[in-house]
Amino acid sequence: MKEQTIKNIIDTYLTKWINIGLNQKLRPIEVEMSDPNQDKKEEYRIWHPIESKVTDMEIKEIEDRIGHNFPNDYKTFLKHKHFYELQISEASFCEHPINTWRKSLTEMIFNGYLTEFLIDEGYIPFINWSDWGLLCFDTNRNKDDKNYPVVLWDHERADQFEDKYKDFYDLLTQLDKEERKNIS
Structure with missing residues (x-):
């Protein structure tokens, strides 16, 4: 059921984007991924x-490169759809x-100065938050089941992390609730 919920949320917002x-x-x-009917001159x-x-x-x-396994729910996400x-x-x-998804993801994870504040400290960035931070998996907790909490890192306070979501599934379902509330 969780897998299908993850896929449904992703499909909903990709469809909205389109x-x-x-x-x-x-x-x-x-x-x-390109539209075959688009005018090539556009x-x-x-x-x-x-x-x-x-x-x-x-x-x-x-996972071997970063030294941590991804949560299963995040793997479901990665294996569902390709998008820009x-x-x-x-x-x-x-x-x-x-x-090029691997290049995009590894650039986000290992982007220069972030390594010493994030990866070296057990935080895996995977989402940009607004225009001022990153959401990261906190691999320092829940190591047994790899169902890491998601924390918010503010680039202006590099040594501070705010607990944001219980895990990746909670992240998706809460974001979906927030977005639906904002639309209403």
């Missing part, structure tokens, strides 16, 4: 989410295009 016409980028789009390129091709082996390679943008409430998920 319905309001925000599925465009001012850069090349992976062929598998400056902005239209993308469509597609079924994920992420494998367990690819996830394991990233996904925004739910204040959360902007790391882009997840078909052929």
